[in-house]
Amino acid sequence: xxxxxxxxxxxxxxxxxxxxxxxxxxxxxxxxxxxxxxxxxxxxxxxxxxxxxxxxxxxxxxxxxxxxxxxxxxxxxxxxxxxxxxxxxxxxxxxxxxxxxxxxxxxxxxxxxxxxxxxxxxxxxxxxxxxxxxxxxxxxxxxxxxxxxxxxxxxxxxxxxxxxxxxxxxxxxxxxxxxxxxxxxxxxxxxxxxxxxxxxxxxxxxxxxxxxxxxxxxxxxxxxxxxxxxxxxxxxxxxxxxxxxxxxxxxxxxxxxxxxxxxxxxxxxxxxxxxxxxxxxxxxxxxxxxxxxxxxxxxxxxxxxxxxxxxxxxxxxxxxxxxxxxxxxxxxxxxxxxxxxxxxxxxxxxxxxxxxxxxxxxxxxxxxxxxxxxxxxxxxxxxxxxxxxxxxxxxx
Amino acid sequence: xxxxxxxxxxxxxxxxxxxxxxxxxxxxxxxxxxxxxxxxxxxxxxxxxxxxxxxxxxxxxxxxxxxxxxxxxxxxxxxxxxxxxxxxxxxxxxxxxxxxxxxxxxxxxxxxxxxxxxxxxxxxxxxxxxxxxxxxxxxxxxxxxxxxxxxxxxxxxxxxxxxxxxxxxxxxxxxxxxxxxxxxxxxxxxxxxxxxxxxxxxxxxxxxxxxxxxxxxxxxxxxxxxxxxxxxxxxxxxxxxxxxxxxxxxxxxxxxxxxxxxxxxxxxxxxxxxxxxxxxxxxxxxxxxxxxxxxxxxxxxxxxxxxxxxxxxxxxxxxxxxxxxxxxxxxxxxxxxxxxxxxxxxxxxxxxxxxxxxxxxxxxxxxxxxxxxxxxxxxxxxxxxxxxxxxxxxxx
Numbered sequence: 001x002x003x004x005x006x007x008x009x010x011x012x013x014x015x016x017x018x019x020x021x022x023x024x025x026x027x028x029x030x031x032x033x034x035x036x037x038x039x040x041x042x043x044x045x046x047x048x049x050x051x052x053x054x055x056x057x058x059x060x061x062x063x064x065x066x067x068x069x070x071x072x073x074x075x076x077x078x079x080x081x082x083x084x085x086x087x088x089x090x091x092x093x094x095x096x097x098x099x100x101x102x103x104x105x106x107x108x109x110x111x112x113x114x115x116x117x118x119x120x121x122x123x124x125x126x127x128x129x130x131x132x133x134x135x136x137x138x139x140x141x142x143x144x145x146x147x148x149x150x151x152x153x154x155x156x157x158x159x160x161x162x163x164x165x166x167x168x169x170x171x172x173x174x175x176x177x178x179x180x181x182x183x184x185x186x187x188x189x190x191x192x193x194x195x196x197x198x199x200x201x202x203x204x205x206x207x208x209x210x211x212x213x214x215x216x217x218x219x220x221x222x223x224x225x226x227x228x229x230x231x232x233x234x235x236x237x238x239x240x241x242x243x244x245x246x247x248x249x250x251x252x253x254x255x256x257x258x259x260x261x262x263x264x265x266x267x268x269x270x271x272x273x274x275x276x277x278x279x280x281x282x283x284x285x286x287x288x289x290x291x292x293x294x295x296x297x298x299x300x301x302x303x304x305x306x307x308x309x310x311x312x313x314x315x316x317x318x319x320x321x322x323x324x325x326x327x328x329x330x331x332x333x334x335x336x337x338x339x340x341x342x343x344x345x346x347x348x349x350x351x352x353x354x355x356x357x358x359x360x361x362x363x364x365x366x367x368x369x370x371x372x373x374x375x376x377x378x379x380x381x382x383x384x385x386x387x388x389x390x391x392x393x394x395x396x
Numbered sequence: 397x398x399x400x401x402x403x404x405x406x407x408x409x410x411x412x413x414x415x416x417x418x419x420x421x422x423x424x425x426x427x428x429x430x431x432x433x434x435x436x437x438x439x440x441x442x443x444x445x446x447x448x449x450x451x452x453x454x455x456x457x458x459x460x461x462x463x464x465x466x467x468x469x470x471x472x473x474x475x476x477x478x479x480x481x482x483x484x485x486x487x488x489x490x491x492x493x494x495x496x497x498x499x500x501x502x503x504x505x506x507x508x509x510x511x512x513x514x515x516x517x518x519x520x521x522x523x524x525x526x527x528x529x530x531x532x533x534x535x536x537x538x539x540x541x542x543x544x545x546x547x548x549x550x551x552x553x554x555x556x557x558x559x560x561x562x563x564x565x566x567x568x569x570x571x572x573x574x575x576x577x578x579x580x581x582x583x584x585x586x587x588x589x590x591x592x593x594x595x596x597x598x599x600x601x602x603x604x605x606x607x608x609x610x611x612x613x614x615x616x617x618x619x620x621x622x623x624x625x626x627x628x629x630x631x632x633x634x635x636x637x638x639x640x641x642x643x644x645x646x647x648x649x650x651x652x653x654x655x656x657x658x659x660x661x662x663x664x665x666x667x668x669x670x671x672x673x674x675x676x677x678x679x680x681x682x683x684x685x686x687x688x689x690x691x692x693x694x695x696x697x698x699x700x701x702x703x704x705x706x707x708x709x710x711x712x713x714x715x716x717x718x719x720x721x722x723x724x725x726x727x728x729x730x731x732x733x734x735x736x737x738x739x740x741x742x743x744x745x746x747x748x749x750x751x752x753x754x755x756x757x758x759x760x761x762x763x764x765x766x767x768x769x770x771x772x773x774x775x776x777x778x779x780x781x782x783x784x785x786x787x788x789x790x791x792x
Binding site for chain 1: 426427429430431432433434442443445446447463464465469472482483484485486487504506507508509511512513514515516517518519520521522523539603604606607623712713722723724734735736
């Protein structure tokens with residue numbers, strides 16, 4: 001991952017110029033193995049034990065101020081040009097470094113709205129403020145969430161390639177799931193077989209293994225972020241799987257749904273195929289609305305209205321989120337303007353962003369869910385892997 | 397882990413009474429899979445996606461306010477008696493819940509001094525403050541680090557048993573390392589064999605796999621939190637390993653050192669055995685000083701003076717830290733009163749705490765380090781596993 005950290009730090013310098021922020025304290029933290037933060041995989045590259053400050057300036061300097069015992073591992077990443085060790089107190093070195101740059105504004109990695117850009121604890125923020133209290137700089141601390149959000153969101157070619165690879169790996173797992181279906185198989189067994197396959201390939205899961213994958217069999221299954229149950233597959237059930245893997249630091253997040261017809265059904269019943277057609281139309285409407293410059297909420301709104309116009313309830317969730325080192329990668333959200341989402345739905349879609357597009361509908365045969373991963377190009381969306389176009393019937 | 401979370405929440409109610417804190421917002425967070433916090437394994441038990449508040453009161457109530465999609469997994473933990481789902485905005489439910497309790501003070505999980513008790517991001521703190529800004533409660537937010545620190549530090553019997561189990565497992569790994577030593581083996585090979593053994597048993601590492609284990613061979617090896625190198629074992633080298641494993645959520649942290657004599661040496665030379673004797677004396681002095689009621693820094697001071705009295709430099713590190721769900725478990729530190737340690741060395745040692753005792757000395761044959769894991773009882777310290785009493789010579 002070190003080459004990604006180095007490339008992202010170069011990108012950070014450009015973003016500081018674009019957003020007119022002279023100096024950014026990328027991370028100010030301690031014991032980051034115990035309290036990991038999303039920014040460290042993106043722009044630091046290692047954990048540290050003692051209080052440490054990682055700083056980038058718009059003029060291209062990068063400085064790490066770390067406890068002496070952390071110097072070797074930070075130097076090992078090779079991302080920060082100037083690594084300064086201290087023994088007793090980080091304050092003097094930090095103040096000297098900031099005074100030397102004399103910035104008009106100091107970006108700090110916190111955010112009200114974007115959890116992925118909210119990367120400093122309140123205790124460390126208080127300490128930072130106190131360390132600068134006798135200087136002109138305590139009053140110049142500002143949130144750096146615009147820069148950090150853009151840094152996460154604007155994917156480099158190497159990042160796009162990794163996410164695509166993870167998505168392709170996920171499609172392989174879906175193929176394996178489909179071929180493993182048999183009457184009586186339980187949600188838990190499907191999840192276990194995915195865990196085994198992921199572990200045997202040396203991959204990781206993209207989110208909490210308690211509900212990655214989420215598996216729903218039939219209408220008897222519970223809804224939401226809930227672990228797979230003992231519910232067993234019967235004729236006439238839908239099988240829905242929401243699955244993401246993490247490979248070389250980057251995540252996929254896809255959903256697929258299958259139908260298991262009864263012996264006397266030639267195909268899936270209208271009670272399933274009708275909502276499936278509406279669902280695909282909704283996601284396609286979102287896909288066509290996804291282009292650089294639009295606000296996130298408008299894309300959600302276009303797709304959402306396809307469902308409500310067809311008589312379905314408002315989905316309680318967003319159409320899509322960004323995808324990257326985290327499954328929920330923060331930044332602009334393709335979601336409704338609800339308080340719980342802050343102002344992220346007001347953010348703009350940009351070239352180089354990668355989004356999920358996902359909705360679901362309840363049916364009498366169970367949950368029907370589809371999710372795709374889409375790159376935004378200058379010309380609009382581009383599916384990272386082939387989308388689900390038909391409800392596959394698995395005859396058992 | 398769910399039974400531990402339930403037991404710790406009962407303990408939390410007692411601590412709120414002891415510290416006279418009527419209401420504690422244990423966690424106020426979002427997307428905790430992407431941004432995990434130490435408190436969640438201790439007193440929440442699951443990750444959540446949408447902004448959520450986990451609340452405990454001194455009267456014994458426990459309330460979780462979570463997005464509807466997180467209700468099922470929070471209920472599955474079975475720790476919070478009252479789980480309330482919301483769809484659009486956490487504010488109304490949170491304000492209603494706090495107004496009902498009408499607390500004089502509201503504890504929030506942040507801390508200047510104790511990283512393990514610093515469990516809220518600055519962005520979430522700002523949001524919490526804003527959500528309460530039209531109420532009397534915004535001005536009543538106080539750090540809950542005394543309660544959270546005590547909750548982590550005062551181990552329940554089940555927690556002590558798990559840490560002891562992890563320490564015993566670590567001794568087994570040391571035995572395996574000792575029997576694997578051969579001329580030419582590299583630091584990296586030793587680390588790899590530990591990783592293989594840990595993975596094959598289904599255990600985890602206690603800290604970053606880049607330097608767990610830390611392995612030093614001879615005086616040619618780099619110092620600090622640095623990954624194992626290609627340095628290869630020769631006659632006349634010390635082999636030093638710092639290793640911790642995590643089993644069922646709890647960590648060990650131990651160091652052992654071996655000496656590989658040259659063919660013409662009957663035993664280790666005085667240049668190694670003298671510092672080894674001083675080192676053991678230092679750790680034993682710390683062990684004897686470790687008892688309920690003393691301040692952490694005094695224990696460090698006693699052990700440190702043994703080294704400096706014998707003519708060695710002041711160690712640049714603490715004598716010991718607490719051990720639990722994290723390797724560096726926060727709270728009272730057996731360390732010097734240096735700014736980088738905040739006021740943690742001023743904290744008191746209590747019955748039920750578990751500490752490491754660890755120092756090291758440089759020699760002409762390499763780094764000499766020993767670390768033990770010690771439970772504090774009413775009568776003083778109790779080694780969790782047999783301590784290193786002699787420098788073992790491995791003849792190759």
